[in-house]
Amino acid sequence: MKHQKLNKWIAGAAVLFFLGTLFPYAYGAVDSSLKKLRTLVDVLEFVKENYVETTDTDQLVAGAIKGVVNELDDFSSYLDPKDYKELKNETEGEFGGLGMRLQKVDGFITVMTPMPGTPAFKANIMPQDRILRVDDQDVSDMKLDEAVSLMRGKVGSKVKLTIARKDDQGEYQTLPDITLKRATIVPEVVYYRMLPDHIGYLYLVDFSGHSTDEMKKALADLTKQGMRALVLDLRFNPGGLLKGAVEVSKLFLPADKMIVYTQGRKQEYYQEYKTTDNPLYPETPMAVLINQGSASASEIVSGALQDNQRAFVVGQRSFGKASVQQVLPLSGGAGLRLTIAKYYTPSGRLIQRNYRDKSKTDEGGILPDVEVIVAPEEEAKVFMQYNDVVYTPGQPVKAMQFTAKDPVLDKAVKILSGKITLEDAKKASQEEAAARKAKKENKKEDKNAGAQPAQKAK
Numbered sequence: 001m002k003h004q005k006l007n008k009w010i011a012g013a014a015v016l017f018f019l020g021t022l023f024p025y026a027y028g029a030v031d032s033s034l035k036k037l038r039t040l041v042d043v044l045e046f047v048k049e050n051y052v053e054t055t056d057t058d059q060l061v062a063g064a065i066k067g068v069v070n071e072l073d074d075f076s077s078y079l080d081p082k083d084y085k086e087l088k089n090e091t092e093g094e095f096g097g098l099g100m101r102l103q104k105v106d107g108f109i110t111v112m113t114p115m116p117g118t119p120a121f122k123a124n125i126m127p128q129d130r131i132l133r134v135d136d137q138d139v140s141d142m143k144l145d146e147a148v149s150l151m152r153g154k155v156g157s158k159v160k161l162t163i164a165r166k167d168d169q170g171e172y173q174t175l176p177d178i179t180l181k182r183a184t185i186v187p188e189v190v191y192y193r194m195l196p197d198h199i200g201y202l203y204l205v206d207f208s209g210h211s212t213d214e215m216k217k218a219l220a221d222l223t224k225q226g227m228r229a230l231v232l233d234l235r236f237n238p239g240g241l242l243k244g245a246v247e248v249s250k251l252f253l254p255a256d257k258m259i260v261y262t263q264g265r266k267q268e269y270y271q272e273y274k275t276t277d278n279p280l281y282p283e284t285p286m287a288v289l290i291n292q293g294s295a296s297a298s299e300i301v302s303g304a305l306q307d308n309q310r311a312f313v314v315g316q317r318s319f320g321k322a323s324v325q326q327v328l329p330l331s332g333g334a335g336l337r338l339t340i341a342k343y344y345t346p347s348g349r350l351i352q353r354n355y356r357d358k359s360k361t362d363e364g365g366i367l368p369d370v371e372v373i374v375a376p377e378e379e380a381k382v383f384m385q386y387n388d389v390v391y392t393p394g395q396p397v398k399a400m401q402f403t404a405k406d407p408v409l410d411k412a413v414k415i416l417s418g419k420i421t422l423e424d425a426k427k428a429s430q431e432e433a434a435a436r437k438a439k440k441e442n443k444k445e446d447k448n449a450g451a452q453p454a455q456k457a458k
Contacts (some may be wrong), residue, residue, distance in 0.1 A: 022203055030262070040064060044057075044060050044333055048060065050415075062334075065078045069203060069336065069338075072338075073323070073339050073356075075321075075325055076174050076325065076337055076338050077335070077336075078325075078334065078337075078338045079335035080334055081332060081333035081334050083335075084334055084335035085333070087335065087337075095152055096183050096184055097152050098118065098119020098120045098182065098185075099114060099120045099150050099183070100114050100115065100125065101115070102144060102147070102148065108130040108140065109130065109139050109140075109142070109144065110131075111126065111127055111128065111129040111131070112390070113127050113129060113389065113391045114391055114393065115185070115187065115391065118183065119183050121393055124393045124394075125163065126393065127167060128166060128351065129163050129339050130161045130165075130172060130262060130331070131162070132163065132164055133161070133162035134147065134150040134151055134162075135150065135159055135160050149241035150181070153182050153385040155183060156180065156182065156183075157181070157182050158179050159180055159251070160177050160178070160179045160182050161177065161178055162174065162177050166435065185207070185334075186210055187205075188205065189208055189214055190202060190203070190211070190214040190215055191386055192218040192221070194222060194227065195231070195413060196417075197228075197416070198225075198228040198229070199227070199229045200223075200227035200230045201230075201233065201409070202215065202231070202233065203233040203235075204232065204237055204248075206237055206238060206240045207237070207239055207248070207297035208240050208241065208244065211244045212244060212247040212248055212251070213363075215251065215434055216251070216280070219251070219354065221280065221294065228285070229284060229285040229287075229416040230281070230286045231286075231288065231409065231413065231416070232286065232287060232301075232311070233288075233289045233351060233409070234294045234301065235289050235290060235315060235382075235383070235408070236379075237295075237298040238293070238296065239295045239299075239321065240296070240297050241297065242297065242300070244297055245259075245272050245296075245301050246300075249274035249304045250276070250279060251279055251281055252281050252284075252286065252310055252311070253275045253308055253310055254275065254282060254377060255275050255302065256274060256276075257275045257308050258272065258307075259273045259274060259275060259300065259304045260304060260345065261346075262324055262341040262343055263341055264342070269324070269340050285416055286305070286310065286311035286316070287311060287312055287416055288301070288305055288311050288313045289313075289408055290302050290313060290314075290316070290368060291315045291379060291408070292316055292318065292319055292376075294315075294366070295318065295320070295321040299318045299321070299322055299351045299365065300322065300345075300351070301341060302366045303346070303366050304345065306366065307345045307346040307347040312369040312370065312415065312422055313368040313369050313370070314371075314408055314412045315371070315372055315380055315408045316371060316374070317362075317366065317371075318351075318366040319353070319365060320351060320352055320353025320364035320365035321351075321352065321353070322343035323339045323341070324339065324340055325340070326338055326340045343350050349366075351364060353365050358431070367433075369425075369426055371429045371432070372407055372408045373436075374407055378404075378405070379408075382404045382405075382406045384404075385400060385403070387401065390399070411425065
């Protein structure tokens, strides 16, 4: 009886999941699918009855479901009830913070800088302060992300901090506890400055809800300073909101131009995103910088400007993350995040990269017009400079010092300033790429030759 109940329970759970969520996509192979379901049930049943240790049926079924979804791609996933609840809270809830950049230094949660206008800044929390306790909970042995999660919470809620600060002798002394009210934190997403030859430089950190507004302010200021050309830096920009990518593209593209479109197996998943109005900056000569850390919305913008011949792109092939996921609720409080469509540039290029096929590493993403290969550690030095910006309550902001070499930016500036032509830069880039490919192939041939067994002498 127990054996029959288990068999029936597992079969029911498996069939409900597959037929309720994936069956519509596999209608033509129903007979084969049902046979595979029978095999799955047999495996689950045998494991349940014979595995050396006691197993939990719910965990076995959940593991089987995860295995199925994980076979699809790197972005589809089965969400157990806990993960699904957290996802809904993140997307539907309103969370607040205190407004500090933090690091773990010498084993302590340490304030790098409080952000202007935030609760931390208003409470006169200083750079290099150590956070010892959050709501009387010791955070000294916690990981940074765990401590940060304690400080996050609902907007308007309060949190108590115990802080230590250096005295005149350089010794840390514990201060009286302070209570702060959590608020919506608007992080800095734009850094900009004027380069020689009246070339404006704008580094966009991500595509959040206020990215476009901050960009407009920065561009207006650069225009007042006499900007004649623009470098839009999207390196290490992981993306963000699709709306942000569309709005940023509209700043530079003429009306009725395709920005991006989505396409899936169903007609309903096809959607076009086009410009509607005249742009604020229709003719400013423009370069876009990308690298392997540029993803999602960054790729949409760079692809749109490149395909519409509005800007040339410099750097390295982008990450290749441009797929659309839909989250579906499942029984028992679980959820299914399923890829339903992919993004394409105006000319029809698929942005999404196939990460699982090693033979397709040169496909997907956005390929720059002018490729400039830079070691990751050297690129990191360029962007670490922005982390050196320190805000101290009551003191002026220190000027940023840009000392790290940046060959990608240098190449874009040379083209925009007319020191080299775009055509010559493209030609040199193509020749360098061909040389790298030939070197790679020769190295592979040498390796294969060395692996062959030696011929016997006759």
